[in-house]
Amino acid sequence: MTASQVTLSSLITIAQQTRLAALRLAVLATEERNAAIEAIAQALESAQDDILRANIADCEAAIADGIAKPLYKRLQLDEHKLRDAINGVRDVGKLVDPIGAVQVHREIDTGLILKRITCPLGVLGIIFEARPEAAIQIVSLAIKSGNGIILKCGKEAVGSCEAIVKAIKKGLSQTAVNSDAVELLTTREQTLELLKLDKYVDLIIPRGSNSFVRFVQENTRIPVLGHADGVCHLYVDFAADINKAIRIAVDAKTHYPAACNAIETMLVHADIAATFLPQVAKALQGLNVELRGCDRTCQFLPEITKATSIDWETEYSDLILAVKIVDNLEEAIIHINSHGSKHTDAIITENTDNATTFMSLVNAAGVYHNCSTRFADGFRYGFGAEVGISTQQMPPRGPVGLEGLVTYKYQMTGNGHIVADYTGEEPKLFTHRDLDY
Secondary structure, X not given: OOHHHHHHHHHHHHHHHHHHHHHHHHOOOHHHHHHHHHHHHHHHHHOHHHHHHHHHXXXXXXXXXXOOHHHHHHHOOOHHHHHHHHHHHHHHHHOOOOOOOEEEEEEEEOOEXXXXXXXXXXXXXXXXXXXXXXXXXXXXXXXXXXOEEEEEOOHHHHHHHHHHHHHHHHHHOOOOOOHHHEEEEOOHHHHHHHOOOOOOOOEXXXXXXXXXXXXXXXXXXXXXXXXXXXXXXXXXXXXOOHHHHHHHHHHHHHOOOOOOOOEEEEEEEHHHHHXXXXXXXXXXXXXXXXXXXXXXXXXXXXXXXXXXXXXXXXXXXXXXXXXXXXXXXXXXXXXXXXXXXXXXXXXXXXXXXXXXXXXXHOOXXXXXXXXXXXXXXXXXXXXXXXXXXXXXXXXXXXXXXXXXXXXXXXXXXXXXXXXXXHOOOOOOOOOOEEOOO
């Protein structure tokens, strides 16, 4: 038996165990799943020192390997990040149970009752790169929604994720949730084999670079949920409040430039360019942001780099911002819909009509008015956490929380009813009467 066959065989066993644990998890009471989530939070708190030590070792090894700056920022996990992640776990525990909600309750005929009820997806395969706290967020959402989960972390974060999953399993061991519901993979070979497990894994969620997400989408028959790019825009309208626009631009670019919801392109209306550009450039350059501008922008900011066509479609994940002057709102919308990634785009304006037009016509999962794109986050939306952000046209779209991890099934109860009675020359009639939930 070849090495790859051994890997696939062992991974199938893991997936089978995870699916069995997920089936048991799906029928647990809300209180039992919430107790498991609290146990996870407590176990992570107890293991804080071990987790942080493992992360320091990961970071040191990554530096030695020449890790890129944006990826390194995502890899770092300090006590504040860990605390916030644990708080997020507890927030998930407080959310309304997404399982067992009755969406349709209908009498088809007397004694024949139809219900549509939410239920877990089954087993999730989450493949992510260098964000160890993502494992914490994702596991809490999976447990709350009754799903088993197979995590695959990037090589940079193996030590951190092993420490995190060890703590999570220890916490679960004291609860009604079988710890087999959570598994961790660590090698690239396992990623390739995971993508083949369409009999055991119901959804793949990749979190990583454009090329990585594309690779996953093209190499599996399992449904894939995610986004390949985070090319977010900020359009500063002629009716913008200049001070408000500067403050938002600075936050959207510099608060966490490695995040997928940071802006990569800023569009500025020609009518305010002469006033706005020097002021916003001063604020951004004071925070070490490199500006790259179109020809018209460079006339106002001659010291900056001239942008190329590639810049309008680049996710820098760094302190770099492309700037373009546009003549009107329509041009801004066309640019965003042509070059954006359907992630999150914002308009800064005091003109309500322009804001309404922008928010109606820009095709993105998140469309904002007078606020930073950095709000595109499951925790900030009140989801407790997120498993990722989806830019696909079909739902779920945007930050994916609990509602994106459940599906539904139709349940029908009768008393000897048969379809033949409702066909033929004198068929019975359906009542189709909606009942109280």
